Amino acid sequence: MKTTSDQQGSKWGHTKKKFVGRASEIKQSMHVAKEMALNSVTSKFLFVSAPSGTGKSSLMVQATETVRAMVKKMKKRVIVTRYISNEGDSRIPFSLFRSIFKDLLRQIKHDDEGSMASSKGSRPSSRRGSAGPVDFEIDKEWDSLSLQSNSTKSSIMSTDATRFRFICEELNAPPEFAEVVGKRLLGLKSTAAPSTASKPPDLNKIVNFIADAFIRCTKNANLVLLALDDVHWMDEMSWKVVQAIFERSENVLTFCGSRPPSTNHLAVDEKFWSELHGAYKEEGRYMEINLGLFSEIDAQEMIAYHLDISVDKIDGSFLRNVFTSSGGMPHYLSYVLETIKRNDLTVKLDTGLIGLKSSESTESKLGFKSVNDLLLYRLDALDSSVRTTLHLAAVLGTEFDLLDAALTYEEMFDVIDSDRFQSAMELCAHFDVAEKEGILEQVLSSTEHDQDEFGDPADEEGRKSHPLYSDNRRYRFTHDSWKTSILSVMLDGRKEEMHEQIATVLEREIVEETESKDDLELQIHVFKHWNLSGNFTKAAELALMIGGQLMILGLNSQAILLYDDVLNALEQISPFDSAKKLGGIRSSIIDTFDTNHLELLIKVYISKGKACCNMGVGEGARDAYQSALDILDYAPCASDKEFDRSISFPIFSGLFVVLKMGIIDKEESCSFEKDICKRFVEQARLNNDPVHYGRALAMQGETLARLGNFEEALETLEVIKTIYDIDTQHVAICKAYGSDRVGQAFAHSVNWNQALGRTDAALETCMYIIEEIVPKSDPRNVHNTMCLLYSVIIAMKDHELALEVRDVVLRRVLAPFEEHFGSGGGTPTKELWGPILMLLDLQGNSGKEVKRIDEYLEWVLEEKNMVIKPAILESAFGAFGVTPTAILGEICFNLARRRECGEYKDTLYSMSVDFMEKAVSNSEQIPFANMYAKRKLREIKDLHN
Numbered sequence: 001m002k003t004t005s006d007q008q009g010s011k012w013g014h015t016k017k018k019f020v021g022r023a024s025e026i027k028q029s030m031h032v033a034k035e036m037a038l039n040s041v042t043s044k045f046l047f048v049s050a051p052s053g054t055g056k057s058s059l060m061v062q063a064t065e066t067v068r069a070m071v072k073k074m075k076k077r078v079i080v081t082r083y084i085s086n087e088g089d090s091r092i093p094f095s096l097f098r099s100i101f102k103d104l105l106r107q108i109k110h111d112d113e114g115s116m117a118s119s120k121g122s123r124p125s126s127r128r129g130s131a132g133p134v135d136f137e138i139d140k141e142w143d144s145l146s147l148q149s150n151s152t153k154s155s156i157m158s159t160d161a162t163r164f165r166f167i168c169e170e171l172n173a174p175p176e177f178a179e180v181v182g183k184r185l186l187g188l189k190s191t192a193a194p195s196t197a198s199k200p201p202d203l204n205k206i207v208n209f210i211a212d213a214f215i216r217c218t219k220n221a222n223l224v225l226l227a228l229d230d231v232h233w234m235d236e237m238s239w240k241v242v243q244a245i246f247e248r249s250e251n252v253l254t255f256c257g258s259r260p261p262s263t264n265h266l267a268v269d270e271k272f273w274s275e276l277h278g279a280y281k282e283e284g285r286y287m288e289i290n291l292g293l294f295s296e297i298d299a300q301e302m303i304a305y306h307l308d309i310s311v312d313k314i315d316g317s318f319l320r321n322v323f324t325s326s327g328g329m330p331h332y333l334s335y336v337l338e339t340i341k342r343n344d345l346t347v348k349l350d351t352g353l354i355g356l357k358s359s360e361s362t363e364s365k366l367g368f369k370s371v372n373d374l375l376l377y378r379l380d381a382l383d384s385s386v387r388t389t390l391h392l393a394a395v396l397g398t399e400f401d402l403l404d405a406a407l408t409y410e411e412m413f414d415v416i417d418s419d420r421f422q423s424a425m426e427l428c429a430h431f432d433v434a435e436k437e438g439i440l441e442q443v444l445s446s447t448e449h450d451q452d453e454f455g456d457p458a459d460e461e462g463r464k465s466h467p468l469y470s471d472n473r474r475y476r477f478t479h480d481s482w483k484t485s486i487l488s489v490m491l492d493g494r495k496e497e498m499h500e501q502i503a504t505v506l507e508r509e510i511v512e513e514t515e516s517k518d519d520l521e522l523q524i525h526v527f528k529h530w531n532l533s534g535n536f537t538k539a540a541e542l543a544l545m546i547g548g549q550l551m552i553l554g555l556n557s558q559a560i561l562l563y564d565d566v567l568n569a570l571e572q573i574s575p576f577d578s579a580k581k582l583g584g585i586r587s588s589i590i591d592t593f594d595t596n597h598l599e600l601l602i603k604v605y606i607s608k609g610k611a612c613c614n615m616g617v618g619e620g621a622r623d624a625y626q627s628a629l630d631i632l633d634y635a636p637c638a639s640d641k642e643f644d645r646s647i648s649f650p651i652f653s654g655l656f657v658v659l660k661m662g663i664i665d666k667e668e669s670c671s672f673e674k675d676i677c678k679r680f681v682e683q684a685r686l687n688n689d690p691v692h693y694g695r696a697l698a699m700q701g702e703t704l705a706r707l708g709n710f711e712e713a714l715e716t717l718e719v720i721k722t723i724y725d726i727d728t729q730h731v732a733i734c735k736a737y738g739s740d741r742v743g744q745a746f747a748h749s750v751n752w753n754q755a756l757g758r759t760d761a762a763l764e765t766c767m768y769i770i771e772e773i774v775p776k777s778d779p780r781n782v783h784n785t786m787c788l789l790y791s792v793i794i795a796m797k798d799h800e801l802a803l804e805v806r807d808v809v810l811r812r813v814l815a816p817f818e819e820h821f822g823s824g825g826g827t828p829t830k831e832l833w834g835p836i837l838m839l840l841d842l843q844g845n846s847g848k849e850v851k852r853i854d855e856y857l858e859w860v861l862e863e864k865n866m867v868i869k870p871a872i873l874e875s876a877f878g879a880f881g882v883t884p885t886a887i888l889g890e891i892c893f894n895l896a897r898r899r900e901c902g903e904y905k906d907t908l909y910s911m912s913v914d915f916m917e918k919a920v921s922n923s924e925q926i927p928f929a930n931m932y933a934k935r936k937l938r939e940i941k942d943l944h945n
Contacts, residue, residue, distance in 0.1 A: 019062045020305055021298040021330065022055065025289050026063045029255065032287065033067040036253055037076045037223040042285060043245070043252040045276060049260050050291035052480060055330035057084070057229050059291065060257045064227045067253075076222040084476075085233035086398050088528055090267060091562060092521050093555050094185045096228065096238035097210055101164075101186050167213050174205075174822050180553070181206055184520055202826030203554040207237065211244035214252075221251060229257040232264035236557055239268040293328030296320075302330070306337040307346060307354065315355035318346075325371070331479055332371040338438065339374055375485040378437065389430035390439065394486040395498040399443065399476040402431070406468050407505045412498070424467045431475060439482050443474045463509055496534045503529035503538070520549065527562065531569050540566050540600040547607055554826065556611040560620070563608040570601075582634055583627025590635050595643045598635050602628050602647050609654045610738075616872030618663035625654040645683060649692045652680035653737055656699050660706075660879045661872065662925060670707065677703045690723045691732045694742035697723075701745055701752075702879070708927045710752040717749050726776045739784035743773050744880075750791040751881050751928040763799060766792040770808055779816040786813060786829040791881040793836060794932070802844030806837060831869050832877070834859075835887050842894040853900050860892060860911070861904065874922055878929040883922050886933050889915030893940050909944050916940060 019026075025048075032044055050056035064080060071078035081100045089095035164182050167173075173181075185206070218224040226245065228234065246254055258264065266273065280286040294302070300319055304311045322340075326333035340346060340356070349355045379387060392405060392412070406424050409415070415423045434440040463469060477483045487495065506526045510519075523546050531539035543566045547559035571584045579588040583605065593601070605628035612621035628651045632638055638645075655676050677700045684696035701716035724742050733740045746769055753762035769792055777784055789809065796805040814833065817825060838856050850856070859865050868874050868884045877884055889912045895901045896908035916937040923929035 019058075020302045021294060022059050022062075022291070025059060025291070026066055028287070028289065029063040030067055030070055033071060033223060033225065033253055034074070036251065037071045037074060037078065040223070040251055042283075043247075043249045043254065044284075045246055045254045045280065045286045046256070046289070047276075047286070048255075048257040048289045048291065050257070052259060053327075053329035053331045054291045054293065056257045056259075056291055057479075058330070060227060060229050060255065064225060064255065067223075067225055071223050077220065078223045078225065079218050079221040080225045080227065082227040083229070084399075085228070085230045087233055088397065088525065089233045089238075090235050091524050091528070091558060091565075092235055093237045093550065093553070093558055094206075094210065094241065095235050095521070097214075097241060098186050098521060101210075101213075167216065171209060171212050171216065173209050177206075177209060181209065184553075203237070204826070207240045207244055210241045211248060214241070214245050215249045218249075218251070224249070224252040225255060226252055227255045230259075231256045232258045232261070232266055234267060236267040237555065239266070239272075243269060243272045294323075294326075294330050294333060295328075296323055298330075299323045299326070299328070299333055302333055303337060306334070306341060309354055313352075313354050315349055315351070315353040318353075318355040321356060325374075327371070329371075331481070335371055335374055339378065371481070372485055372488070375481060376489065378439075379486065379489075382433065382437070385426070386430045386433050389427060390434060390486055391490055391494070392498060393431075393434070393440065393475065393477070394483045394490070395495055396502060398480060398483060399474060401472060401474055402428070403463060403466060403468050403472045404502070404505065405431075405475075406466065407463070408498070408502050411501045411505055421467045428468075434475075438478055440475045441478050443476045496532065499529045499533035500535060503533055503535075520546065524562070528565075531565050534569070536566070536570065536597060537600065539569065540604055544600070544603055544607055547611070551607075551611055551614065556614045559611045560608055560615075563604050563611070566604050567608075582630045583623075585631070587634060590631060593635060593637055595637050595640055598631075598637050598643070599647055602632060602651070605631070606647075606650045606654065609651075609658075613654065613657055613661075616661070616870055618658055618661040621654065621661075622658045622663050625651050625658060629655070646687050646689065646692060648683060649680065649687075649695065650736065652676050652683075653695060653699065653741070656680075656702070660702075660875060662875050673703050673706070690725070691729055691736060691742075694720055694724050694729070694745075695733065695737055698742050698745035698748075702748055705748065705752055705755075706879075706925070706927065710755045710927075713752050714749060714756075717745055717752075720745050726773060730777060734778065734781060734784065739781060739787055740773075740777060743777065744784075744787050746773060747788050747791045747880065750795050754795060755928050755931060759799065762795050763801075766795055766805075770812075774808075774812050779812075780820045782813055782817045782821075782827050783829060785816070786827075786832075787880060789813070790877060793840070794881045797840060797843055802840045806840035806844060809833070809837060809840070828870070828873070829877070832873065832884055832887075835884070835891060839887055839891050839894065842891065842898075846894070846897075850898070853895075853898065856891070857895060857901055857904065860895060860908070866911075866915075875926075878923050878926045882929050882932045883919045883926075885915050885922060886919035886929070886936060889913075889919060889940070890936065893936075897943070909940070912940050913937070913944075 029046060032046060036044060048056055048060060050059075064082060068078055068080050083096050083099050085095065092098070164186075168177050168182075226242070228242070231239075242254060245252055258266065276286040296319060299322065300311055300314055303309075303314055303319065303322060322333070322336055326336050345357050346354050347357045379390070382390075389405075389409070392408060393400065396405060396408070406427050409427050410420065410423060413423070431440060435442065503526055506522065506529065510522060510526065523542070527539060527542040527546060530542060533539075543562045547562050550556070550559040550562070567584065570589060571586075573589055574586060577586050577588050579586040581587070582590065585601075590598075605624045609621045609624035609628070612618070612624060629648070632648055632651070637643060656673070659673050677696070680696040681693075681700055684693040687693070697716050697720050701713040701720075704710075704713040704716065720742060726740075726743060730740055730743065733742050746765055750762045750765050750769075753759075753765065769788055774785060774788055777788065779785070789805075789812065793805050793809065796802065817827065817830075821827075838859070841850060841852065842856065866888055868888075874883050874885060892908045892912035892915060896905050896912060901908060916933055919933035920930060920937060923933055
């Protein structure tokens with residue numbers, strides 16, 4: 001049995017002494033790297049696109065090591081960090097950097113050990129060495145370089161908590177970064193006290209921090225090669241960091257390998273992808289390599305190398321047969337040649353050439369119809385016990401821990417404690433056979449047995465007591481085709497059984513190890529196996545728990561992926577059943593649900609709808625909420641007495657939010673809105689819960705106002721006043737609906753009163769909100785506070801109370817936000833605060849000196865500032881009073897009227913008209929906002945004329 005210290009390969013794979021073909025592609029990567037190592041001032045991006053089996057991964061391994069060897073020979077410093085994404089990585093936020101961050105921290109050890117011990121300052125960059133570079137002639141020397149498969153064990157085995165905290169301090173990261181980023185997102189172990197912040201850092205801040213840390217840790221190198229394979233499986237947040245590194249670094253060559261993006265979706269930002277193929281390509285910063293099939297000449301060279309014969313000794317029919325069997329795919333060609341060599345299928349013909357021995361099959365001299373048949377033949381030749389172990393490996397995934405396999409193996413065969421060592425040795429022997437056969441390869445474990453400097457001593461229970469704990473390692477299938485072939489011959493029931501056993505083992509680890517409880521990666525792995533086991537209850541419960549955590553972190557798109565995994569698993573049951581579908585799920589499946597299953601399913605749809613709303617994806621939110629409602633209306637068990645119908649309330653509320661986003665056509669929305677309001681109010685009244693009944697009435701009031709029935713809307717407020725008690729209901733309402741949607745009815749009533757010309761009533765309500773509702777609301781829920789104050793701001797501004805309400809915003813919004821979240825925190829309305837305060841300052845000091853007038857003018861004239869971000873705020877806050885675009889128009893108008901801005905007067909007037917006309921157009925379905933924008937547009941035009 002091999003130990004970790006014996007292995008020379010890394011997660012990246014092994015280089016080949018003789019690499020056949022792809023010479024031009026390797027030379028291209030070398031030319032780019034050489035130029036950057038000598039005089040790079042901007043980073044570059046090299047993208048390799050290739051179908052499975054064309055040798056993409058082999059090319060990347062070979063090119064990466066060739067570049068490393070070349071730059072070292074040039075006497076330049078090179079840092080190479082490598083990662084292969086797995087099929088589950090798209091669900092794991094920052095999956096790429098969980099793996100390579102320890103490699104980055106290793107650079108501090110080499111570059112800054114002294115500065116860490118003495119001070120927080122970083123020493124000046126020294127990546128431009130004083131000694132002159134050694135020239136390297138690529139075309140002459142590239143094939144003579146000494147290559148090796150470097151291990152990254154030294155970085156894996158080092159401790160990292162101290163160095164990570166050093167980076168946090170040096171980059172002035174907020175205190176919560178060490179907890180949220182280091183532990184939860186990057187998986188770095190530490191028992192440092194968790195952050196007391198009630199909300200995690202803003203995602204953009206996290207992306208920038210990780211990118212800055214990468215650049216900081218690699219600043220002293222002449223060339224940094226960020227080599228990433230199978231990026232079609234890489235998650236969205238990792239892509240964002242890769243983008244930030246590319247855009248901001250000077251010495252990084254990003255070397256990506258992927259299956260063709262046309263058939264394999266990349267989670268990369270569409271704008272960035274477009275810029276890579278546009279401006280960056282024109283600047284020479286983006287290059288692409290598209291790998292095709294091998295030619296017969298390449299195949300001939302490969303045959304000669306594998307069989308150790310000269311090219312001119314290969315029989316023509318032999319060449320054509322082998323080439324045809326492999327389809328010209330380099331990886332499959334290697335399988336064919338390996339099989340020929342293992343089974344001694346060659347013979348010297350009468351002509352003196354080397355050919356194939358005869359075979360009983362008339363279809364192929366090799367006796368195989370396809371490469372898949374060839375792989376299955378290889379698998380069938382193995383001992384049954386080895387095949388069983390490979391079945392387990394395939395179900396575990398493309399890459400897995402030996403310890404996870406051993407613990408599951410014990411679960412499968414009910415191994416008792418006294419037999420654990422023997423069982424472990426048998427399993428390792430099976431993996432040794434699989435390695436020898438070229439099916440599996442060892443990679444370095446990211447969970448090596450080494451005690452963190454802040455960690456507790458090893459327990460004597462659970463995983464740490466296992467015979468293989470100190471010898472744990474990771475295995476990976478040498479190619480996805482092996483795993484696919486193994487899974488193709490397994491019965492679905494057997495696969496589901498193994499997934500359940502794996503999930504049980506991994507779940508036990510979370511319970512036993514404190515450090516694992518907050519590890520998102522492990523939680524998502526457990527979820528994946530429960531979901532694939534067919535256990536809907538366990539999968540849905542985990543998806544809701546993990547998805548909720550991801551949504552708190554702002555990772556809504558990755559939460560949606562988990563929810564979709566649960567729903568897709570249900571959709572794939574009984575694929576040939578002709579029963580009607582509700583939300584993609586066959587009615588025959590829903591017929592079998594009990595109340596617990598139905599409640600979980602509805603919660604998954606509701607959570608997906610909320611995540612879509614958070615992202616501004618109205619169509620997705622509409623489909624999710626509507627699917628939940630359709631299923632609830634159909635499900636037989638929904639009529640059971642024990643079923644809690646209150647689960648429908650978030651559906652109605654969610655559909656109402658979707659309506660305000662303008663997703664449903666105006667003509668259709670009126671009747672639809674009335675219908676869901678009616679149903680919501682009736683169900684909530686019968687439920688006799690003031691929390692939900694109050695929300696239903698508030699929604700009814702907003703609906704009536706959207707239809708222009710402001711008087712009737714105010715009548716609903718009178719009913720709300722009889723049941724709303726902020727002291728006892730505020731927390732429950734926020735928990736159910738995200739913010740106090742009942743208290744916000746008072747804010748909406750400010751607009752309703754103004755629309756009816758009742759100024760005194762509107763201002764009276766403003767003071768009630770400021771003095772009674774806001775002080776009793778949770779100060780940490782800044783989004784709720786802004787929803788309560790938005791209509792108040794507009795009303796008081798228009799009645800000569802701009803400075804007074806500006807002070808309220810500073811005290812009740814900005815100050816609590818700074819106290820609880822710091823400057824690095826995030827909330828949906830944060831981008832509106834600056835423009836609102838600016839407008840209130842300008843209007844409150846009309847005719848007086850404005851100290852920041854020059855700053856305001858400069859801000860307005862910067863085009864990028866005059867865009868509402870995120871765009872969803874336009875409709876969302878338009879429903880609370882006026883569209884944010886109208887606020888931008890008013891800022892321009894106020895500046896245009898000031899003497900200090902006389903040089904830009906015409907430009908500012910023109911901008912104010914443009915923005916207000918846009919506000920009119922954007923508020924066609926929001927009566928008060930539309931009335932307001934039209935009135936302001938008339939005022940602007942009248943005063944300008």
